[in-house]
Amino acid sequence: MPQVTADVHTDGMEIIELDPADGDLVSGAFDVMTAAHAVDHPENPAPHRATFVAGLSYPPPDEDEAHFVAVEDGQVRALLGIGMPNRGNLHFAWAWIIVHPEHRRKGIGSALVDTYVAYARGRGRTELTLDTHMSWEGGLERSKAGQLFNEHHGFKLALTWINRRCAVDALDAATEQALLEKAEAAAGDEYEVISWIGRTPEELVETMARIDSTILAEVPLGELGLEPETIDAELKNAKADRNEAMGMKIVQTVARHRGTGEVVANTCVFIHDDGEFPDAYQGITIVDKDHRGHRLGLLLKIVNVRLVRENFPHIRAIWTDNADVNAPMIDINVTLGYEIVDAGGEFSRKFEA
Known part of the structure; x- marks a missing residue:
């Protein structure tokens, strides 16, 4: 080649x-x-x-x-x-x-x-992808030029994600508090909620690496041929080094299972270290499959957005994208006030080895 x-x-x-x-x-x-x-x-x-x-x-x-x-x-x-x-x-x-x-x-x-x-x-x-912005019902109209360009070059749509925006104060205080209390009740006393800004505390690096390793096995990937990856403590810390070098602040909240000491749910928001940039980015939110049904995703996201408001008052909106078939996470985001802006597509082209 x-x-x-x-x-x-x-x-x-x-x-x-x-x-x-x-x-x-x-x-x-x-x-x-x-x-x-x-x-x-x-x-x-x-x-x-x-x-x-x-x-x-x-x-x-x-x-x-x-x-x-x-x-x-x-x-x-x-x-x-x-x-x-x-x-x-x-x-x-x-x-x-x-x-x-x-x-x-x-x-x-x-x-x-x-x-x-x-x-x-x-x-x-042997599997190459190109992405592009697309339109989505309820959002803004986007040009089809990128999609047509990708298709012209032999790339076929493999995954569609919906791009949403949420004001950090989208919910009134009473509504947000009621949602938080319901989520806390559903979680019960079985979980400890822990938050931080910046690097993962050293005592949590190993367990955080474990849950990060489940991401590709759990999130919808459409027709993309991606296999689960293993994240270890060394890689986890190397990613933190890069975030610091790029001037990215991480606001993170997790749920640790009291019985095992393992982190079983996680959410985070990425923020530029720039007091004038008003947008932040929602990272992966994931709940271990053995601990779903306790509203942990909703609980962690409410706690985390409060941390964003308290510590980064210049942030006006958080942006996220979810696969169009990821109904559970979409439901949480809609509840929190996320609104459709547009969509994106991952277009794939496969070659013989």
């Missing part, structure tokens, strides 16, 4: 692997992201420059990443991001492509798809 490691030239355009130390290209790439956001989905959270720049230098410890830019006349016209798991699921790769709105329909996106396929196939990946 071909290895994409050097500049590629096509019709006056260069496709260059992005060096995090190249400030001009990094700035150009971020400008493309900002311009596309303003046209394609301005209601969604804007790209955050500091996080983007730091993320280039600090890739996820369990993924190999690469970024490419399409450069024409000295200007960045488009950006390609590629990620490949490096511990398990070694057949898999994911990517996103952003083309500046003023330079679309010129073949730049197609050239980046070719770059992606060559790069991932050259590293033995």
Whole structure:
């Protein structure tokens, strides 16, 4: 398979692997992201420059990443991001492509798809995905251009997620308190609720790694061929190191089963370390299958949003996405006041090994 490691030239355009130390290209790439956001989905959270720049230098410890830019006349016209798991699921790769709105329909996106396929196939990946924004009933109308583009290049829809937004004060105080009390009653005395901001306390790293390892086995994945992964304490701490390097604050609440001492439910919210950025992102909420039916998900999310309000008063909204078939979590989010904004699709293309 071909290895994409050097500049590629096509019709006056260069496709260059992005060096995090190249400030001009990094700035150009971020400008493309900002311009596309303003046209394609301005209601969604804007790209955050500091996080983007730091993320280039600090890739996820369990993924190999690469970024490419399409450069024409000295200007960045488009950006390609590629990620490949490096511990398990070694057949898999994911990517996103952003083309500046003023330079679309010129073949730049197609050239980046070719770059992606060559790069991932050259590293033995046989299932490749591309994502895009989509419309959803009750939400905003989104262009079908991304979906049609992916399908044109042989990618088929494998997973649909619904993107929702919730004001941190979506519920009035009385309603929120009533929901909390009902959830606390359902949970009973069997569970201890623990919260923190930042890194996982050292005494909880092992048990948190255990529940994190269940995520891919429990969340709906549609037609994506992903296998459960094992998270250990070393990886858990490495991810925390990356979050700190990227300036991300984590607000986390868990339920620990008093009988076993194990964490059996977990939720978290990611917040930029930026007092002027008003949006936060809901991370995975998961409840161990042996402990469902006690309203632990609802309980933890209410406790956690209160922590967000108390500690980060500049945050106005929390964003989340759920697979369209994930009815239990969608029900919780609707109860908490999450409203549909749009949707997204993961499009997959499979190759022979």
